[in-house]
Amino acid sequence: MAAVTPDQLHDHHHGPTGLMRWITTTNHKDIGTMYLIFSFIMFLAGGVMALTIRAELFSPGLQVVEPELFNQLTTLHGLVMVFGAIMPAFVGFANWMIPLMIGASDMAFARMNNWSFWLLPPAAILLIGSFFVPGGATAAGWTLYPPLSIQMGMGMDMAIFAVHIMGISSIMGAINIVVTILNMRAPGMTMMKMPLFCWTWLITAYLLIAVMPVLAGAVTMLLTDRHFGTSFFNAAGGGDPVLYQHIFWFFGHPEVYIMILPAFGIVSQIIPTFARKPLFGYASMVYATSSIAILSFVVWAHHMFTTGMPTAGQLFFMYATLLIAVPTGVKVFNWIATMWRGSMTFETPMLWATGFIFVFTMGGFTGLICAIAPIDIQIHDTYYVVAHFHYVLVAGSLFALFAGAYYWLPKWTGRMPDEKIGKLHFWCSLIFFNITFFPMHFLGLAGMPRRVPDYALQFADFNMLASIGAFGFGLSQLIFLWVVIKAARGQGEKATARSWEAAEGLEWTVPSPAPHHTFEEVPVVK
Amino acid sequence: MSVDSEIAAENQRVLKRLIVGAVAMFGFGFLLVPFYEKICEVTGINNILQPSKVTNTQVDTSRTILVQFDANIHHDLPWTFRPLQTAVRVHPGELTTIAYEVSNNRPEAITGQAVPSYGPQVAGQHFMKMDCFCFTQQTLAAGESRTMPVAFVLDPALPADVTTITLSYTFFEIAGRRAEAGRAGGHES
Known part of the structure; x- marks a missing residue:
């Protein structure tokens, strides 16, 4: 874990080649690329699970999978998408872009960076491999609630170890990011001059360090309850399953902001570029991000309104949750104010960023509806909640990831993304996304429960619609692969250093594609 | 280069603090267990294993x-x-x-x-x-x-x-x- 300083890096061109180069690399760009590729593979894996779920739900009755496998699929879809796709993708962006944005030659702890990536593939193998062990994968839902998670077979133990490993990976990655941002900034790059993406990631990294260990503790308690005779959650031994929900959501709510704050950062980079105006209210963006992060620690029990909480508790968590709408509203306001009277053009990254604001805000509003305790008791564990968190996680985090990928693709590959294909990807994704998830609001309001493979006949039409949308959405993502492969193979328009007409920031001062080593001569920010 | 070694030393210092923070939060997760039990005890939410205190012994014969x-x-x-x-x-x-x-x-x-x-x-x-x-x-x-x-x-x-x-x-x-x-x-x- 020695810190690598610029003078130690000079001879790295002579390192191993082939596979060993990728296994032993300490270069932030290599590691960033590996994170991005890994997360896309996991995204496809989680997507196949989602499509299997949607195939089963295409019509009432049981056609495609057994209920046991269905429950395993919903569980693993959640775990794979959260810990395998969304989180590593953002870490990939952080690795690639943060050193370039703050004028550092690499991350602070380059070797630890290599470790934090290479812990992920074993965790993924544990998760996906658990489908093939006796009893199959864990089917307790991605939240792994006891008593179910205490009764599951060995697939559950594999999931617990996978969560441990991914947690360690995330914590190491987060520590690296904090230290890089705090200590490695170029002279003149003050905190309040940093690109907002760095700010949102700094705050996200602190959240990760604060809550990933709590999740590790929660699953450790599950493990000891399962095998070592403790009774943290075992009612018979004086334990309480509801305690697990408290600990889990103490992690879980900051976790949802871990998955959205970097997305806010990406969008805050893209909108000023294509509106050709500086970001409106930079300082308020920083404060809004910090307030969201702080508030995220006092709202966890809004996931648990139906556990029989005292009214005072329900009211506290309800009002605290509603309060989060204020800083989030500040952010949405600032993005729109940035666009206001800007000279906007809608290249692919901007389309995704604008689409993000539109669809994410809808997810935000349904979040407010879910936050109201008397309503939540009606819609808890229904498809309304499924619709809500897919609006913020797919249309929020994932759309922002695509926006960022199109935005920085020229910096990564040296080629501009193909606008025609990129726009096709955007419109297909936006339309199919809404076809998939919008009907789920109605299903949830009508009372369709989540995580059940069969449903009553009155839900049939909306489910069929959602399934059609899901397959359209899934297939649309292959278009993205096409754009990336095209650019990576050196086809398409060559990118200049600045790539986009009004792009601002240190990352646009280095050539495209960014050379293996950048900022060995420390830049000075005026 | 002295500037670089200074940064490296500073990096190590922040690294140690953050590791301590992460380990402390792991402990905090376990601390939530007695904390939760205490809250349940104080607020009387989870007292199914304790005898109830009965103060009013008036028998209401109008209801069965x-x-x-x-x-x-x-x-x-x-x-x-x-x-x-x-x-x-x-x-x-x-x-x-x-x-x-x-x-x-x-x-x-x-x-x-x-x-x-x-x-x-x-x-x-x-x-x-x-x-x-x-x-x-x-x-x-x-x-x-x-x-x-x-x-x-x-x-x-x-x-x-x-x-x-x-x-x-x-x-x-x-x-x-x-x-x-x-x-x-x-x-x-």
């Missing part, structure tokens, strides 16, 4: 409530467990004692814990148990049978629309061996 008794065994705990009477009629405020019988069918001592629940749920907070076998763990020797009393009073503040209450107990085995038993799918315990 049917109290039914139910008994369950969790998983494959090899016990027989039943109430000695299926139901009683009581007035709110009246002290009533009933009994359950439990026997261990295995040639080994087993410890169990009974957890009560109520139907309708609202009755739970008005069902005052002064004595109950569910307040402690029960260890039954091989083949032992035991008759265990429950002494209770119904709170006269019981909502008027409640005319029937079901008191249901489930006996759980204390051992922490359920995971293995479940996985083997067998009856070994």
Whole structure:
């Protein structure tokens, strides 16, 4: 874990080649690329699970999978998408872009960076491999609630170890990011001059360090309850399953902001570029991000309104949750104010960023509806909640990831993304996304429960619609692969250093594609 | 280069602090356990294992409530467990004692814990148990049978629309061996 300083890096061109180069690399760009590729593979894996779920739900009755496998699929879809796709993708962006944005030659702890990536593939193998062990994968839902998670077979133990490993990976990655941002900034790059993406990631990294260990503790308690005779959650031994929900959501709510704050950062980079105006209210963006992060620690029990909480508790968590709408509203306001009277053009990254604001805000509003305790008791564990968190996680985090990928693709590959294909990807994704998830609001309001493979006949039409949308959405993502492969193979328009007409920031001062080593001569920010 | 080594030293310093922070948060997760128990105790949310304090002993003879008794065994705990009477009629405020019988069918001592629940749920907070076998763990020797009393009073503040209450107990085995038993799918315990 020695810190690598610029003078130690000079001879790295002579390192191993082939596979060993990728296994032993300490270069932030290599590691960033590996994170991005890994997360896309996991995204496809989680997507196949989602499509299997949607195939089963295409019509009432049981056609495609057994209920046991269905429950395993919903569980693993959640775990794979959260810990395998969304989180590593953002870490990939952080690795690639943060050193370039703050004028550092690499991350602070380059070797630890290599470790934090290479812990992920074993965790993924544990998760996906658990489908093939006796009893199959864990089917307790991605939240792994006891008593179910205490009764599951060995697939559950594999999931617990996978969560441990991914947690360690995330914590190491987060520590690296904090230290890089705090200590490695170029002279003149003050905190309040940093690109907002760095700010949102700094705050996200602190959240990760604060809550990933709590999740590790929660699953450790599950493990000891399962095998070592403790009774943290075992009612018979004086334990309480509801305690697990408290600990889990103490992690879980900051976790949802871990998955959205970097997305806010990406969008805050893209909108000023294509509106050709500086970001409106930079300082308020920083404060809004910090307030969201702080508030995220006092709202966890809004996931648990139906556990029989005292009214005072329900009211506290309800009002605290509603309060989060204020800083989030500040952010949405600032993005729109940035666009206001800007000279906007809608290249692919901007389309995704604008689409993000539109669809994410809808997810935000349904979040407010879910936050109201008397309503939540009606819609808890229904498809309304499924619709809500897919609006913020797919249309929020994932759309922002695509926006960022199109935005920085020229910096990564040296080629501009193909606008025609990129726009096709955007419109297909936006339309199919809404076809998939919008009907789920109605299903949830009508009372369709989540995580059940069969449903009553009155839900049939909306489910069929959602399934059609899901397959359209899934297939649309292959278009993205096409754009990336095209650019990576050196086809398409060559990118200049600045790539986009009004792009601002240190990352646009280095050539495209960014050379293996950048900022060995420390830049000075005026 | 001295500037670089200064940065490296500073990096190490921040690294150590953050690691301490992460380890502390791991501990904090476990700290939530006693914290939660204390909160439940102080606010009286989770006091099913403690005797109730009864202050008002006024008997309300104008109402009669049917109290039914139910008994369950969790998983494959090899016990027989039943109430000695299926139901009683009581007035709110009246002290009533009933009994359950439990026997261990295995040639080994087993410890169990009974957890009560109520139907309708609202009755739970008005069902005052002064004595109950569910307040402690029960260890039954091989083949032992035991008759265990429950002494209770119904709170006269019981909502008027409640005319029937079901008191249901489930006996759980204390051992922490359920995971293995479940996985083997067998009856070994």
